[in-house]
Amino acid sequence: MSTGTLKFSLENISQDIVKGNRRSLARALSIVEDGGPDAVWLVRKLFPYAGRAHLIGITGSPGVGKSTLVDALISEIRADGLKVAVLAIDPSSPFTGGAILGDRIRMQGHTLDKNVFIRSMANRGHAGGTALATYDAARMLEAAGYDVIIIETVGVGQSELAIAQTADTTVLVLMPGSGDDIQAIKSGIMEIGDIFVVNKGDLPGANKTASEILASLELNPKGAEWKPTVHVTNAEVNEGVNLVWKSISAHKACLESSGQLKERRKHKLQSELSELVADIARNNLKNSLAHSPQVQQLLNRLLDREIDPHSAAECVVEDIYSEKRK
Numbered sequence: 001m002s003t004g005t006l007k008f009s010l011e012n013i014s015q016d017i018v019k020g021n022r023r024s025l026a027r028a029l030s031i032v033e034d035g036g037p038d039a040v041w042l043v044r045k046l047f048p049y050a051g052r053a054h055l056i057g058i059t060g061s062p063g064v065g066k067s068t069l070v071d072a073l074i075s076e077i078r079a080d081g082l083k084v085a086v087l088a089i090d091p092s093s094p095f096t097g098g099a100i101l102g103d104r105i106r107m108q109g110h111t112l113d114k115n116v117f118i119r120s121m122a123n124r125g126h127a128g129g130t131a132l133a134t135y136d137a138a139r140m141l142e143a144a145g146y147d148v149i150i151i152e153t154v155g156v157g158q159s160e161l162a163i164a165q166t167a168d169t170t171v172l173v174l175m176p177g178s179g180d181d182i183q184a185i186k187s188g189i190m191e192i193g194d195i196f197v198v199n200k201g202d203l204p205g206a207n208k209t210a211s212e213i214l215a216s217l218e219l220n221p222k223g224a225e226w227k228p229t230v231h232v233t234n235a236e237v238n239e240g241v242n243l244v245w246k247s248i249s250a251h252k253a254c255l256e257s258s259g260q261l262k263e264r265r266k267h268k269l270q271s272e273l274s275e276l277v278a279d280i281a282r283n284n285l286k287n288s289l290a291h292s293p294q295v296q297q298l299l300n301r302l303l304d305r306e307i308d309p310h311s312a313a314e315c316v317v318e319d320i321y322s323e324k325r326k
Contacts, residue, residue, distance in 0.1 A: 010038060014045045017143050022117065025144045029119055032136040043136050049143035051265065053085075054252050057167030059153045059192070064175040065199040069235040069244075070152050074110050076245035082147040085117040087137055089154050117146065134166060135272045164192040165271040168264060169251045171195045171244070174213070176205035190216055194228055195247045201232040201240065225258045226251060285316070294319050 013031075016024035032039040058066050058073075070086060077084045110116040121137060134151060141149050153163050164170045172193035190196075190213070198210045213230050229247045233240035255261035289295050298315055301307045307315075 010041055010045075014042060014143075017046065017140060018049065018145075020145050022114070022144075025117065025140060026119070028140045029121075029137050032140060033121055033133045035133065039133070039136060043139060046139055046143040050139045051142070053138070053142045053146055053149045054169070054248075055138060055167045056148065056150045056248060057153065057163035057170040058150060058173060059163045059170065060173035064173045065235055066152050066173050069173055069197060069199055069233065069241065070150055071109065072233075072235045072238045072241040073150065073245055073248075074116055075238070076242055077148050078110075078113065078115065080245075083115040083145060084148045084150065085141040085144075085146040086119065086150045086152065087134060087141075088118065088120045088152045089134065090120050090122055117141065117144075135268075138166075162271075165268055168255060168261060169194050169248050171197060171248065173197045173199050174209060175200045176203045176209040194226065194251050195244065196228060196230045197244055198230070198232045199235055201234045206232050225260060226254045288316060288319055292319055 013024045013028055017028055028042055031042060058070055060066055067088070070088075074084055074086070110118065119137070121133065138149050138151070151163065151167055170192050172190070172195070174196065176198055196210075196213050196217075198206050198213070200206070210230050210232050217228055217230070231240055231244050231247065233244060235241055252261070255264065295316055298307065298312045302309065302312055
């Protein structure tokens with residue numbers, strides 16, 4: 001396919017996304033997940049439509065019922081007449097790079113609703129519980145007219161702190177009687193949450209866990225504008241989920257009225273810029289390590305203890321920049 005034909009095809013995809021075409025949206029999400037020039041082209045084309053949706057991050061340890069909670073939240077959001085999309089970030093296989101993609105199975109009850117779009121994405125080994133392409137995927141969904149975008153993270157503990165840099169509202173899900181949850185309270189992961197949910201509230205100790213969270217929040221106040229809320233839910237039977245959605249909506253209103261929403265999104269763009277620059281640097285480094293005769297010489301000198309790793313690293317950086325200037 002020629003470059004002109006390819007661009008025409010991408011142009012059609014971008015136009016169809018703005019019209020709400022789900023098939024084109026699915027194709028675009030695959031493109032941005034794979035990355036490369038086509039993904040960059042689509043992002044540039046659709047970036048003016050970004051910033052329209054409320055991005056909600058759902059995070060927490062594995063087994064706390066994040067997907068069940070998201071499934072219940074979708075019903076609450078749709079009851080308010082809003083279009084909702086879900087990006088479920090799944091762990092990648094270290095061998096094939098593929099994802100487990102189990103979250104879509106739990107949300108099959110919404111598949112016939114044309115105003116609900118659910119997509120699983122592999123994190124491709126990206127640290128932080130989210131995929132590197134999450135930012136761009138959210139933009140495709142915003143361009144397609146979705147009002148609310150839920151990002152459900154992998155669920156790997158404290159490395160999920162990255163979700164707080166991606167979402168407008170972060171919901172931290174815990175469960176009663178879990179040693180990991182109590183440890184999370186002590187270790188500081190609580191700082192990322194705007195809203196706390198103790199799910200599986202039918203289990204013993206649910207109210208005790210909620211009380212411990214409240215006590216922790218009193219010791220570490222998040223700020224004067226918004227005081228994090230704590231909810232006990234049983235998402236399996238949709239108990240308490242409506243209150244979670246009300247808190248999410250109230251948090252958005254607070255961010256907008258206080259001006260914090262713009263500030264949060266500025267920090268989000270700063271984090272994304274940092275990740276993109278680091279990704280470009282990593283790729284340049286790989287190329288330099290693989291193809292640069294100077295780097296190979298440095299490696300030999302390192303093996304012979306003629307130069308230390310810190311000095312060698314400075315030489316590699318100089319080599320990369322000198323190649324870029326040529």
